[in-house]
Each structure stands twice: as structure tokens, then as C-alpha cells.
Amino acid sequence: MKKMREVVVAGVGITKFDSYDGEKGRPVREFYDLGSEAIQKALDDAGMEWKDIQAAFCGSVYCGTGSGHQAIQKVGLTGIPIVNIENACSSGISALRLAYQMVGAEIYDCVIAAGFEQMPRGPIQSTAWPVWQRQMGFNVQPADYAMKTVRYMEETGATEEDFARVSVKNRKNGALNPNARMQKPVTIEEVLSSRMIAKPLRFLNACPLADGGTAVIVCSRDKLKSQNKVVTVAAAALVTGIYGSPRIPGEDHVTKSANEAFEMAGLGPEDMDVVQAYDTMSPGELWDLEKLGFCKKGEAPRLLREGHFDLSGKLPVNTDGGLMSRGHPLGATALAQVIEIYRQIRGEAGPRQVADAKAGLAHAMGAGPNSGVIILKR
Amino acid sequence: MSDTKKTIPLREGLWTDKGHDGTPHLLGHRCLNCGEVFFPQKENGTCTNCHSTKLELIELSRKGKVFAFSVVMLRPPGGYYRGDVPYALANVELPEGIVVEGLVTDINQDDIKVGMEMELTIDKLHDDDEGNTLMTYKFRPSAA
Numbered sequence A: 001m002k003k004m005r006e007v008v009v010a011g012v013g014i015t016k017f018d019s020y021d022g023e024k025g026r027p028v029r030e031f032y033d034l035g036s037e038a039i040q041k042a043l044d045d046a047g048m049e050w051k052d053i054q055a056a057f058c059g060s061v062y063c064g065t066g067s068g069h070q071a072i073q074k075v076g077l078t079g080i081p082i083v084n085i086e087n088a089c090s091s092g093i094s095a096l097r098l099a100y101q102m103v104g105a106e107i108y109d110c111v112i113a114a115g116f117e118q119m120p121r122g123p124i125q126s127t128a129w130p131v132w133q134r135q136m137g138f139n140v141q142p143a144d145y146a147m148k149t150v151r152y153m154e155e156t157g158a159t160e161e162d163f164a165r166v167s168v169k170n171r172k173n174g175a176l177n178p179n180a181r182m183q184k185p186v187t188i189e190e191v192l193s194s195r196m197i198a199k200p201l202r203f204l205n206a207c208p209l210a211d212g213g214t215a216v217i218v219c220s221r222d223k224l225k226s227q228n229k230v231v232t233v234a235a236a237a238l239v240t241g242i243y244g245s246p247r248i249p250g251e252d253h254v255t256k257s258a259n260e261a262f263e264m265a266g267l268g269p270e271d272m273d274v275v276q277a278y279d280t281m282s283p284g285e286l287w288d289l290e291k292l293g294f295c296k297k298g299e300a301p302r303l304l305r306e307g308h309f310d311l312s313g314k315l316p317v318n319t320d321g322g323l324m325s326r327g328h329p330l331g332a333t334a335l336a337q338v339i340e341i342y343r344q345i346r347g348e349a350g351p352r353q354v355a356d357a358k359a360g361l362a363h364a365m366g367a368g369p370n371s372g373v374i375i376l377k378r
Numbered sequence B: 001m002s003d004t005k006k007t008i009p010l011r012e013g014l015w016t017d018k019g020h021d022g023t024p025h026l027l028g029h030r031c032l033n034c035g036e037v038f039f040p041q042k043e044n045g046t047c048t049n050c051h052s053t054k055l056e057l058i059e060l061s062r063k064g065k066v067f068a069f070s071v072v073m074l075r076p077p078g079g080y081y082r083g084d085v086p087y088a089l090a091n092v093e094l095p096e097g098i099v100v101e102g103l104v105t106d107i108n109q110d111d112i113k114v115g116m117e118m119e120l121t122i123d124k125l126h127d128d129d130e131g132n133t134l135m136t137y138k139f140r141p142s143a144a
């Protein structure tokens, strides 16, 4: 990849993630309300006005045509190019990667990436499976994860208790994050006695759904309103599926995305002080950490047991509670991962602050498949 | 027969009821260039591994081993699946070096294990809206 100029984060914005469905006293909020709130917060954080923004990339999955235009017109109408991106759970990171490249390539000096979602009410149609496979009952996302989990247990000896520990750690961190949908810790016993959804995965192994909005403004260093605690985008990588079968082992797309990002950043896993791994299902966080290169295959459960990934551990993981606590608004999730790393490096993470975080990695992956990695550094 | 209700396959081309040995076999494609095997057949006629278009139709082995499985406790979205819940799914690895996903039948769902020998069976999926019986391929414990 070509050498580009330095790209820095000017500001970030995030709404509280919640179910904005009008039930049980909760307010009804549309995706464009959540998106525009996050964008306005990012502008305030950056000390910028909408007229400073030269282009916008907006990630969402279920919000329909021109969703970014609808969110942005609540903030300003300045004629700038707005491009909407649907890349499943990696939509937000896909948007940020394009914003980063536009600034890095000196096409623009100041670009915003947003991600927002209002999850569909009722069952989500699973268009990712052909009809005959839906008729055979394959279209259950947790079942796919369950089968991966069974393999992981077979190959590493990991147990259901290990997976419960991921939920416990993340929900404990989430209790310190006012933006998270879930703010009550859970115990191992509660996880292991929650109802089974797809053996061996239980209700409390799964992240809850949520609605939410996120935004990240990137710019060239000279456009920053303050040179205090500057955070640089050290890498932005996006990798899709690579063919493989039992006969021909293909390269893992998650590992490839991490390797590309580390190479771009000129840093390695050992240089990361904080990580946002991908925990749609709690076992996933363990194999994700292994695939991203933070430990060898099968080592993550032991490191988790030893407290390595705790807030006070050597490598804190999902310090904001991860998807498990925040909830999962598909288009907003990936940038929430990035925003937590930014807060940690800035020293603005409040009660969940990691001591002296200089660099961190945010990961988002999912259907496609896609795997997106962002590395930020001081 | 005057009865207009029929027994029909879920989808044409997934299996043959009478293979070379007179028993049902899944139908796949083998790439004549790189040897990779695919199930189901590649509708676009192109090998995903090497992009060759020289593919031959093959009957896959009837038996394989459980590579991974799950017992699904919730009804899938969309109303396409009309069978019982919970139901068992397995990825079964065939000697050809591919993994095939399918429903598992004729077993206590708690007894499914990785490595267990499975064999192909053609079984009822459900009745469609016209009253026809839709058939599909499933896996069941191998009769040794």
C-alpha cells in the first residue's frame, strides 16, 4: 500500500445504545435522530462546525436508501458528497477506512465517518441464505456460532465456563459505561443457567440487540483545533473471505486483516495497550484474540482465567463492555469499537480508564465475511 | 393414481435417489483442474478455488464424520423452516475433503458428538402449502 500523509482523529460522538422502540417507557428514536446526535457530538468534540466537513461516509445495514443523507440533513446541507455503506457488522469501520484514505491521499482534509442503526422490529429476514437452506433451518446465526464453538472446544479444550467468563468480564466493564445498553454485571452461574439458544450457546453468551449512533471525524494534523493529546490513525484494514476447505486450508481473513494493519502501523500485537475484540457471542472473543495475534491458538481461555484481559490486566479487552454490554446496532457497532480505543488513548475513559494506554486495536467482523481492523496510537 | 399430492425433492440436483450402487447420494462437482470438490453443484460452473470451468458431476460418499454440530432451540426467522424445534444441525466431513451441513435425524440430540459416523438418508422435510411432501437429505448415525 502507498505511503500516505498522517491522518488524525479530530473528534468522536456516540449516543447511548438502547432499544428505542417506545416499549416499557423507552423513547422512540429513529436512525436519523441517533445518527445526527452522534455527528453533532463528534463536531462538538472536535471543536468543528458542519461546514468544516468535506465528505461523509455513513455505515448502516437496515436503514434503507440514502440513510446517511437523512441523518446528515438534520445537521447541515452543504452539498458535500455523502456515500452510504452497507458492509454488515463492519459497515462503520468500512466507512472510517474510506474517510482515512481520502484524507491520507490528500483528496480532502477533513472527513466524517458515521455509523448508525435502528434494528428492525420483529424477526430479521435472513437473506444471506438461499431459500432451500432456510427451509432446512440453517438460517440461525447463533447456530453458526455454536458450530464454530464446538470446533473450538474440540481443538483447544475450552469449556462453557470459559465462555461464561467472557460474558462476566464484559458485563462487569459495561457497568462502568453509561452508553451501554446493559449495565448490570452477571455471574458465571447466571450465564451457565440462562436458557440454551443453540447448544452449547446460551442467552447470556449472546450480545443483545440495540439501536444507536456513532461518528468519527478524521483530518490532517493542520486542521486540528487543538494539538493536545493527538490520536493518529495508524492503520485501517479491511479483508473479505479467502477460499479454504479441509483439503486446501485458506488463510484466515481475520488474521490477514490484523497482519495487514500491524504492517501498516509498523507496530505489533505486543505494542497494543488495549483491544476491542469482537464478541457478538462470548466464545468469539477468545478465538478472535488468538486470530488477531494476541496469543497462540487455545491460549486465550487460560489468559482470561488469569485476569490477563481484565481492566487491571496486562492487555485489557473490551473495556467498554464490548457488544455483550453495549448491545449490537449493526451499522454503529464497528465505530463504537474504535471510539472506545480513542477514549482510552486520550485518557477520557473515566472509571474504566486503562493506565497509560498509548496504542490500541479495534476489530469488527461479520457477514460477508468482512474483517475490519483499525489501530489508533498516541 | 388419482391423488394429485406428490412427493417432491426440496430442490433438484442436490441428490440422486439411485446412485451407482442403487442408493441415494448427494451430487457435487469436482474441479478437473485443481481437484477441489463442491456441494451443492456450482450453478455458475466455475471452481471457487482455481476459477476453472472444467467441472465434473460426481456422487459424494454416503458416509462421513461429524465435524461440528448444534441443537437449535429457537424457531428460525421467516417461517421457511416448518419442522420441530429443537432440531439438530451438523457439519459432516466427507472423505472427499468437504464439509456438508445438514439436519440430523434418528438420534437422541444429546448424543451427537464430534467424530461420530453419519450416513446420508433422504427423509421428509415438511408438507408444502399444496399438500405435497417435500423431501430433503439428512444425516443419521451410520449403521456400522
Ligand SMILES: [Zn+2]
Binding pocket: B031, B032, B033, B034, B035, B036, B047, B048, B049, B050, B051, B052
Ligand atoms: Zn479448481
